[in-house]
Amino acid sequence: MSTQEAKHTPLEYQTTHGQMNILGFWIFLAAEVVLFSTLFATYAVLFGRTADSPLPSELFGAEIVLIMTFLLLTSSFTCGIAIHNMRQGQVKPLIIWMVITLLLGLGFLGFEIYEFMHYTHEGATLQSSAFWSSFYVLAGTHGLHVTLGIGWATLLIIQIVKRGLTPVTSQKVFIISLYWHFLDVIWIFIFTAVYLIGMVV
Amino acid sequence: MASSTKRIPTQHIIGYVLSIVLTLVAAWVALKSNLPTLWIIVGILLLAVIQAGIQLIMFMHMVEFESNNGHIPWNMMFHGFVAAAIVVAGSLFTMVYGF
Amino acid sequence: MKLSEFFVTGEPLIYAGMVAIVLVTCAIVFLLTYFKRWGWLWREWLTTVDHKKIGIMYILSALAMLFRGGVDALMMRVQLAFPDLNFLNSQHYNEIFTTHGTVMIIFMAMPFLIGLMNIVVPLQIGARDFAFPYVNALSFWSFFFGALLFNISFVIGGSPDAGWTSYTPLAGAALSPGPGQNFYLLGLQLSGIGTLATGINLMVTILKMRAPGMKLFQMPIFTWSTLVTCFIIIFAFPILTVALALMTIDRIFGAQFFTLTGEGMPMLWANLFWMWGHPEVYIVILPAFGIFSEIIATFANKRLFGYKAMVWSMILIAGLSFLVWVHHFFTMGAGAFVNSVFSVSTMLIAVPTGVKIFNWLGTLYKSKIQFTTPMLWSLAFIPSFVIGGVTGVMLGMAAADYQFHNSYFLIAHFHYVLIAGTVFACFAGLEYWYPKMFGHKLNQKLGKLSFWLFVIGFHITFFPQYFLGLDGMPRRLFDTAPEWFTLNFISTIGAFGMGAGFALFVLNIYYSYKTSPREKTGDSWDGRTLEWATPTPIPHYNFATQPTVKELDAFHDMKKRGETTYDESKLKPIHMPNYSGQPFIMMGLLFFSSFALVFEWIILSAVFLVAVLVMMGIHSFDYDDGYHVEVEDIKRTERQLRGLNDEHTGS
Numbered sequence: 001m002s003t004q005e006a007k008h009t010p011l012e013y014q015t016t017h018g019q020m021n022i023l024g025f026w027i028f029l030a031a032e033v034v035l036f037s038t039l040f041a042t043y044a045v046l047f048g049r050t051a052d053s054p055l056p057s058e059l060f061g062a063e064i065v066l067i068m069t070f071l072l073l074t075s076s077f078t079c080g081i082a083i084h085n086m087r088q089g090q091v092k093p094l095i096i097w098m099v100i101t102l103l104l105g106l107g108f109l110g111f112e113i114y115e116f117m118h119y120t121h122e123g124a125t126l127q128s129s130a131f132w133s134s135f136y137v138l139a140g141t142h143g144l145h146v147t148l149g150i151g152w153a154t155l156l157i158i159q160i161v162k163r164g165l166t167p168v169t170s171q172k173v174f175i176i177s178l179y180w181h182f183l184d185v186i187w188i189f190i191f192t193a194v195y196l197i198g199m200v201v
Numbered sequence: 202m203a204s205s206t207k208r209i210p211t212q213h214i215i216g217y218v219l220s221i222v223l224t225l226v227a228a229w230v231a232l233k234s235n236l237p238t239l240w241i242i243v244g245i246l247l248l249a250v251i252q253a254g255i256q257l258i259m260f261m262h263m264v265e266f267e268s269n270n271g272h273i274p275w276n277m278m279f280h281g282f283v284a285a286a287i288v289v290a291g292s293l294f295t296m297v298y299g300f
Numbered sequence: 301m302k303l304s305e306f307f308v309t310g311e312p313l314i315y316a317g318m319v320a321i322v323l324v325t326c327a328i329v330f331l332l333t334y335f336k337r338w339g340w341l342w343r344e345w346l347t348t349v350d351h352k353k354i355g356i357m358y359i360l361s362a363l364a365m366l367f368r369g370g371v372d373a374l375m376m377r378v379q380l381a382f383p384d385l386n387f388l389n390s391q392h393y394n395e396i397f398t399t400h401g402t403v404m405i406i407f408m409a410m411p412f413l414i415g416l417m418n419i420v421v422p423l424q425i426g427a428r429d430f431a432f433p434y435v436n437a438l439s440f441w442s443f444f445f446g447a448l449l450f451n452i453s454f455v456i457g458g459s460p461d462a463g464w465t466s467y468t469p470l471a472g473a474a475l476s477p478g479p480g481q482n483f484y485l486l487g488l489q490l491s492g493i494g495t496l497a498t499g500i501n502l503m504v505t506i507l508k509m510r511a512p513g514m515k516l517f518q519m520p521i522f523t524w525s526t527l528v529t530c531f532i533i534i535f536a537f538p539i540l541t542v543a544l545a546l547m548t549i550d551r552i553f554g555a556q557f558f559t560l561t562g563e564g565m566p567m568l569w570a571n572l573f574w575m576w577g578h579p580e581v582y583i584v585i586l587p588a589f590g591i592f593s594e595i596i597a598t599f600a601n602k603r604l605f606g607y608k609a610m611v612w613s614m615i616l617i618a619g620l621s622f623l624v625w626v627h628h629f630f631t632m633g634a635g636a637f638v639n640s641v642f643s644v645s646t647m648l649i650a651v652p653t654g655v656k657i658f659n660w661l662g663t664l665y666k667s668k669i670q671f672t673t674p675m676l677w678s679l680a681f682i683p684s685f686v687i688g689g690v691t692g693v694m695l696g697m698a699a700a701d702y703q704f705h706n707s708y709f710l711i712a713h714f715h716y717v718l719i720a721g722t723v724f725a726c727f728a729g730l731e732y733w734y735p736k737m738f739g740h741k742l743n744q745k746l747g748k749l750s751f752w753l754f755v756i757g758f759h760i761t762f763f764p765q766y767f768l769g770l771d772g773m774p775r776r777l778f779d780t781a782p783e784w785f786t787l788n789f790i791s792t793i794g795a796f797g798m799g800a801g802f803a804l805f806v807l808n809i810y811y812s813y814k815t816s817p818r819e820k821t822g823d824s825w826d827g828r829t830l831e832w833a834t835p836t837p838i839p840h841y842n843f844a845t846q847p848t849v850k851e852l853d854a855f856h857d858m859k860k861r862g863e864t865t866y867d868e869s870k871l872k873p874i875h876m877p878n879y880s881g882q883p884f885i886m887m888g889l890l891f892f893s894s895f896a897l898v899f900e901w902i903i904l905s906a907v908f909l910v911a912v913l914v915m916m917g918i919h920s921f922d923y924d925d926g927y928h929v930e931v932e933d934i935k936r937t938e939r940q941l942r943g944l945n946d947e948h949t950g951s
Contacts, residue, residue: 009267016508019269020431024504026263026274027534030281031496035538037285038572041292042546042557045571049563051556062232069224077217080260084210126555130564133555137546151913155920168923181260185253191224192249196231200241273507277534284535287622288575295626296571299638 010087011170018171025175029182036186039141040193043134047201051129056198059119065195068111069187075104076184083177086170091160094173098157101180105150112143135194142190145183152176216259223252308458311392313375318455347879349433350840351418354440356737358415359730361444365408366723366802368451372400374799377761381792383782393778394461398484399454401464405584406488407447409718412726413587414443414498417526420733421502423831424520426511426849426865428842431504433877439494439501441887446491449894453483457898460484463776465573466547468558468566473551479898485548486894490887492541499533502526511830514849517611520829521597521604525590528614529583532621536579543572552900567632574625582621585717586614588725589656592678595732596663598825599675603853605662606655613652620649630701639698646696653689657682672825673747677728680755681720688716691766706776709769715762727754727805735824739836740816742808750804757797764791820943828853833865835941841874841929844938866938873928880924886915 012018050056082097116136119125126136153176156169163169227245230236236244257263263275308314332338345353375396379388388396418436422429430436453459457479462471471481506527510519519527547569549555556562558569597604604610626634626642660682669675691713695704704710735741764787773784780788822836833855834842847865851857858864893908938944 013268020504020508022268023270023273023508024432024500026270027277027500027503030277031500031534031538033278033281034284034288034535035542037288038539038542038575040285041289042542042568042572044289045292045296045568046557046563046565049565051561051563062228066224066228070221073217073220073224076220076256076260077213080213080216081210084213088208126549126553127562128556129562130556130559133549133557133562133564137549137555151917152920155917159921163923172920178261181256184260185256188224188249188252188256192227192245196227196245197242200231200238270508280531280535284622288539291575291623291625292568292571295634295638296565296568299634 010174011165011167012174013171015167015171018167021171022175022178025178029178032182032186036138036141036189039134039138040189043138043194046130046134049130050132053124053128053132054122056131056135057201059122059124060195060199062195062199064111064115065191068108068115069191071104071108071111072184072187075101075108076181078104079177079180083174086165086173089165091165094165095157095160098153098173102150102153105146105180109143109146109150112139116140138194139190142183142186145179145186149176149179149183153180212259216255219255220252223248223255306456308455313388313392314454321455342881343879346884347437347881349429349437349877349879349883351422351430351433351436352737352838352840354436355415355418355420357440358411358418358443361447362408362412362415362726363806365403365411365447365451369400369403369408370799370802372396372403374795376400377792377795379778380780380788382789383780383785385779388778390778391461394463394776395454395459395480397776398460398463398466399450402450402460402484402488403447404718405464405580406491407443407450409584409722409726410495411443411447413529413584413722413729414495416591416726416729416733417498417502417529417587419737420831421523421526422505422509423736423834423838423842424523424829425506425509425514426830426843426847426854427505427509428874429877430501431509432501434880434883435497435501437880437883438887439498441883442494442497442890443491445887445891445894446487446489446494449490449891449898450483450487453480453487457483465570465577467573468547468550468569469560471547471569472559472566473554474559479900482548482551482898482900485544485551486898489541489544489548490890490894492537492544495533496537496541499530499537503530503534506530511843511846511849511854514854517608518849518852518854520853521593521607521610522587522590522829524611525586525593525614528618529586532579532583532586532618535622536576536583539572540576540580543569543576546572548897552897552902567629570629570632571625574628575622577628578625579618579621581717582617584722586617588681588721589614591725591729591732592660592681593663594829595674595678595728596660597853598732598827599670599672599678600663600667601670601826602663602667603828604659605665606659607852609655610659613655616652617649620645620652624649627696627698627701630698631705636698643696643698647693650689650693657686672731673742673744673751674728674732676748676751677724677731680751681724681728684720684724684755684759685717688713688720692717704769706774707769708765708773708775711775712762712765712769715765719758719762724755727751732825733831735819736822736831736834736836736838738813739819740812741819741824743812743816746804746808746811750801750808752801753804754798754801757794757799757801760794760797761791762794764788764794822941823855823859828856830854830865833858835938837941839934839937839941841876841934844874844934845870864942866942868935868938871931871934873930874934875926875928877926878924882915882919886912886919889915 012022078097079101082094082101085093085097124132126133156172156176160169160173227248230244230248231241234241257278262268263278268274332341345357348354375388376393379385379393460466460471460476460480460483462476462481462484466481466484469475506519506523546555546557550557550559556564558564558566560566593604593610623645624642626638627646630639630642691709695701695710695713731742731747768784768787768791771784771787773780819836822834823832824836825832830847830849833847843865845865845867847854847858847863889908889912893905893912896902896905896908
């Protein structure tokens with residue numbers, strides 16, 4: 001690769017190691033697609049099996065779900081901006097946008113915890129019926145991913161502060177951005193298949 | 202990709218606006234429109250797929266050839282979604298609608 | 301919890317097992333201490349990230365598991381040899397068929413093949429290691445500790461007893477209380493993480509680290525089979541992960557997925573299990589196909605007939621493997637239409653498999669066959685596997701399956717495909733690549749004797765079982781009826797033949813270590829692919845200079861042109877990863893976390909899990925770049941291995 005080309009290639013792709021890590025992560029995400037699809041399949045098959053517990057249409061509220069969706073969509077956008085800044089070599093905006101992303105993620109988590117507590121209070125718990133088991137595990141697995149993502153991204157921000165932008169750190173940040181956007185992709189399907197359909201049917 | 206050298210991340214802004222609009226349309230179709238339920242379900246699932254595509258292509262740079270990874274990322278994601286469709290549709294087919 | 305509940309008590313056979321475990325552990329500890337080998341064990345093996353060493357550890361563990369699963373099998377066959385024999389009671393019998401199935405599939409077949417992939421695939425594509433050597437070590441230790449967790453269940457807490465398929469509601473908390481079933485769930489979960497990671501790792505390795513010039517359709521067929529297998533692993537294992545997690549949540553946290561209360565759906569487990577389980581069958585058979593293809597091509601001294609058709613048929617099999625899972629539970633009662641769809645898709649798989657059979661025959665046709673031991677295994681595979689495959693098609697017909705389902709006909713069928721396919725391939729592959737791994741061949745005479753014992757024993761064991769099935773003997777029966785006595789007795793005799801074959805195989809390892817002549821060239825069988833281009837023992841960096849590949853059967857091609865993989869003028873420092881003890885410790889902690897969860901000690905389990913996460917965090921801050929092997933060191937190593945010493949003293 002000539003130096004001219006190297007200038008235009010983003011840092012994270014400049015080493016073979018970086019390329020391979022990113023590729024490996026894409027393949028991992030493909031596996032995650034199947035992992036979540038299995039949870040969706042479980043949810044779909046068990047849909048309507050609420051036994052004596054409340055129906056989803058009685059509990060799901062459009063406002064809170066829309067707020068959560070916008071929080072996550074916006075965090076995905078700010079994460080994209082962070083990567084855009086990273087590719088221009090600007091460390092400070094990168095960190096600021098990443099922190100905003102994580103704050104939005106925390107907001108999302110807060111609402112999700114509130115939502116779960118509310119449903120539990122209304123008598124829809126993990127144990128109450130097959131439907132609610134599948135709901136909590138599907139939404140909970142996504143929430144767990146968001147939590148892990150926040151912890152992971154925090155570690156990376158510290159590394160960026162300590163080491164600046166190198167092929168290694170930028171590759172790591174790029175990977176967490178893939179992860180974060182991917183969680184948004186999953187959420188879009190949860191929003192549609194769980195909440196919207198749950199409110200319609 | 203050209204956008205990585207530009208000052209203003211046009212692509213991200215377009216993607217963001219589209220996501221918001223698609224979300225609102227889906228919510229409206231589901232909650233406010235009077236379409237038959239089956240149409241609603243099919244419609245909003247389609248909107249979700251489009252929105253997922255926007256995330257993957259505009260935010261995640263799935264088809265970025267500077268990565269030197271060629272067609273593998275989108276190829277694997279595509280097959281992941283095919284497998285996902287098999288898992289979901291197949292489970293419904295055998296466990297719910299096949300009797 | 302009382303100590304008498306923690307340990308399994310009251311079974312003489314299990315007491316014997318405990319004594320054996322204590323004695324073997326003491327012996328190992330004594331030997332390591334006496335020969336002062338603890339440091340060596342830690343530095344050379346427990347911390348290694350070298351794909352060749354990890355592969356050897358995989359294979360050793362798999363052989364140990366083959367022994368354990370084999371003992372289980374022999375105990376079952378003894379119990380079934382005579383009607384009303386009270387060698388095992390019904391509970392113990394249930395435990396043993398459960399552990400036999402699980403150990404053989406998850407902890408024997410897969411790790412054995414993954415071990416061979418570990419050693420062979422980087423060498424075949426001219427790479428110096430895996431794409432992610434550190435992750436490879438993590439994968440191995442996750443498998444190892446998963447297997448350990450599953451295996452200790454028979455002395456601590458009690459073995460699972462709901463069959464390797466663990467159907468709910470039987471396997472649920474209501475009908476199988478206690479830790480037994482949790483061992484199954486968490487043991488598989490722990491090792492499943494490693495399998496998925498290996499799948500990703502190998503896929504990136506094959507796609508990104510091939511020697512310059514090697515196109516996808518110039519890859520050796522075993523590498524192709526590995527790539528296709530990785531594809532299946534990546535898309536099938538997450539389904540198992542979820543299914544296991546759901547049942548764990550059911551059992552430990554009281555959810556209602558597969559229960560009889562709360563509108564749970566027990567058959568949903570079967571659905572999820574087989575959505576993983578059927579692709580899993582191909583995860584263990586496709587690499588076997590790859591191994592046989594390599595061996596047949598080598599000893600027929602011909603290029604593999606219909607290479608492209610072979611590759612495409614594997615890809616087709618991989619795709620179809622995701623579309624047939626319902627044939628495992630035709631009798632669930634899911635309408636005629638559902639069953640017909642899956643019946644047709646099942647029979648479709650016979651087509652690409654048939655293509656492969658004819659390609660092997662085509663390779664053999666008019667060739668000068670060398671009857672070495674690996675070749676004998678491969679030749680025995682073809683007709684045996686066809687019997688298994690044809691009876692599989694019979695089972696695939698939904699209407700007929702109502703008769704065959706859960707009978708010994710099924711048992712005979714899947715042992716015919718899994719033993720004749722996978723186990724023969726493991727033996728064949730190990731014997732074939734043994735000189736590459738250990739620097740000497742296995743003794744051919746003893747090898748052939750063990751081959752004949754095992755193969756004849758195999759047919760005597762399982763062929764009568766087809767007829768037992770047709771006579772109506774159901775599987776998982778701990779007590780047989782007098783009318784099935786003769787066939788059962790014959791079957792048991794065969795099983796001991798297989799046992800003797802395996803014992804001889806292991807004996808041969810020791811005998812050959814003592815007596816076999818050492819390899820000098822590295823090309824033990826006049827091989828065709830790049831792994832034979834390396835000197836034996838293989839230097840830890842594999843290739844001093846990366847070969848440039850121009851066509852299929854790259855090494856065969858190089859030999860014709862008189863080239864080697866060593867060009868002193870092109871030597872450059874080689875970058876290698878550092879060894880690390882982290883994978884071992886991290887997975888050890890995860891083992892303790894899983895162990896605590898088995899006994900539902902949730903807080904303790906969480907503490908260990910947090911420790912694992914902290915270690916992962918620490919690893920994230922570790923910017924270890926590895927080291928470089930200097931040109932002078934490479935020169936010294938290569939000259940010594942290639943017998944170029946004179947030149948060295950001259951210069």
